[in-house]
Amino acid sequence: MAESAVQVALLRGINVGGKNALPMRELVGLFEEAGCSNVRTYIQSGNVLFTASARALEALAAGLEKKIFERYRLKVPLVLRSAKELAEIAREHPFGARDLGPKALHVMFLADRPTAGAIASLDPARSLPDEFRVVGREIYLCCPSGMARTKLTNDYFDRRLATTSTVRNWRTVLALVELAGK
Secondary structure (H helix, E strand, O other): OOEOOOEEEEEOOOOEOOEOOOOHHHHHHHHHHOOOEEEEEEOOOOEEEEEOEHHHHHOHHHHHHHHHHHHHOOOOOEEEEEHHHHHHHHHOOOOOOOOOOHHHEEEEEEOOOOOHHHHHOOOOOOOOOOEEEEEOOEEEEEOOOOOOOOOOOHHHHHHHHOOOEEEEEHHHHHHHHHHHOO
């Protein structure tokens, strides 16, 4: 079976603040059991780089979410992007040129593309001075005071857009792009 290009799995809410502990070594094993190869992780918060056949990719997210729940009793959403998609996402950040430093910039990765109607229901003044732009399956965030203070949360976007999201800070996005290119 031919392998695809490098893929990146972004798991939400593991190993954050001492909660939802999932050792990276065990996470690598789960990906290998699912038919992935060249599996490696970046930091402890659920970033996994790997290659897999197109067939293995089809059911990967749902299968791994189920397996993580069965083994660890953790409900952990998983969002996939190819290395190519991730590089494009990094190039397209609409707030990237601002001189705010990387701590203000984030990307929220969505499991599904939201409808135009759902996007129109979002309140751009919800958490000023924070800003966001929805582009395809991503939400680009500019939060000058940081993510801890914003009202632009996963819960808000998940409910409004009827999807599941996970956020990565700008440094992590850039690091994943670099690692995926190796």
